Amino acid sequence: MAAATLPAIVPNRLTARAQLPIRSLPAAAGAAAGATATGAPHGARPVDADEGGGPRRQGGADKLQRLKTAYLERIVPILKEEFGYTNIHEVPKIEKIVVNCGMGDAEQNSKGLEAAIRDLALITGQRPAKTRAKKSIATFKLREGTTVGAAVTLRGNMMYYFLDRLINLGLPRTRDFQGINPNSFDGHGNYSIGMRDQSVFPEIRYEALGKQRGMDVCITTTAKTDNEAQRLLALMGMPFREGGGPAVVVRKKKKKAIHFESKSRGRK
Numbered sequence: 001m002a003a004a005t006l007p008a009i010v011p012n013r014l015t016a017r018a019q020l021p022i023r024s025l026p027a028a029a030g031a032a033a034g035a036t037a038t039g040a041p042h043g044a045r046p047v048d049a050d051e052g053g054g055p056r057r058q059g060g061a062d063k064l065q066r067l068k069t070a071y072l073e074r075i076v077p078i079l080k081e082e083f084g085y086t087n088i089h090e091v092p093k094i095e096k097i098v099v100n101c102g103m104g105d106a107e108q109n110s111k112g113l114e115a116a117i118r119d120l121a122l123i124t125g126q127r128p129a130k131t132r133a134k135k136s137i138a139t140f141k142l143r144e145g146t147t148v149g150a151a152v153t154l155r156g157n158m159m160y161y162f163l164d165r166l167i168n169l170g171l172p173r174t175r176d177f178q179g180i181n182p183n184s185f186d187g188h189g190n191y192s193i194g195m196r197d198q199s200v201f202p203e204i205r206y207e208a209l210g211k212q213r214g215m216d217v218c219i220t221t222t223a224k225t226d227n228e229a230q231r232l233l234a235l236m237g238m239p240f241r242e243g244g245g246p247a248v249v250v251r252k253k254k255k256k257a258i259h260f261e262s263k264s265r266g267r268k
Contacts, residue, residue: 065157067164067236075235083228092189092223092232097159099124100131101198101215102149104140116213117150122203124162128152165201166217167237173200179241182230189223191233192216 071093079091101116103109113130120128128150136144154162171177174195184192196214198204223229234240 065160068157068160071160071236075232078235079228079232082231092221092228094159094163094232095155095220095222097154097162098151098218098220099128099154099162099215100149100151100218101128101213102131103213104148112211113147113150119198119204119213120150120152120215123198123201124152124154125158126152126154163219163236167239169202170195170200171239177239179239182240185226185229187226189221189226189229191219191221191229193219 076088076091079085080088085091099120101120103113103116117128117130129152130147131149131151133142133144133146133148136142142148171180174197180193186192194214194216196212198213198215219233221229221232223232230240
């Protein structure tokens with residue numbers, strides 16, 4: 001008895017896809033997975049692999065966090081040995097970095113304020129917020145609540161990334177740079193830097209810079225003394241000026257009015 005013949009199927013998109021051999025699907029899926037994971041066809045050598053088959057080079061994420069890696073692996077043991085910390089949580093670290101750009105004519109010059117915000121966003125990688133006056137000052141024609149500048153607070157990986165670029169790119173490109181002042185600590189382990197020109201960062205094009213603007217960089221640390229904070233920043237590569245250190249501020253005791261009254265009486 002002759003076998004029954006199946007009716008002919010008109011080929012279309014669905015049937016053409018269904019007629020693929022089943023055993024070829026796993027191979028295709030494996031090839032696609034290999035191409036997706038490594039960014040190259042299956043069986044090809046990854047781009048960041050060593051030519052001699054050795055370990056891969058550092059990726060982009062490792063380069064961005066090189067200062068944080070250096071702090072955890074190299075700086076923390078040095079600080080523990082020098083200052084005799086028994087607990088790792090006692091080792092000072094950087095808590096946050098505040099970048100501030102003040103503009104006295106921000107209320108009248110809205111385009112200049114937007115340009116300053118755009119430049120700060122390019123430098124720090126984070127959009128800044130507008131700062132407003134806390135009280136009215138008639139001498140400066142300033143009212144409470146008016147916009148006076150822009151500021152941005154950096155924490156975590158963005159903080160280490162900005163500090164790395166500030167130390168290795170921004171400060172060395174400053175005109176007539178001879179080191180930063182080591183006496184700019186506030187007595188509680190915090191350090192402030194004033195920069196007159198933002199064009200030292202490569203993100204800011206000198207041709208597109210309309211008006212020269214400066215900015216203030218405030219580095220807040222968990223150090224209890226200025227010496228610990230200076231040592232922490234020095235190990236990170238902060239170029240302090242030689243022949244100086246955090247000065248100890250000795251505040252004079254205020255004299256009472258009775259001292260001045262006795263002197264005036266003696267003169268009479």
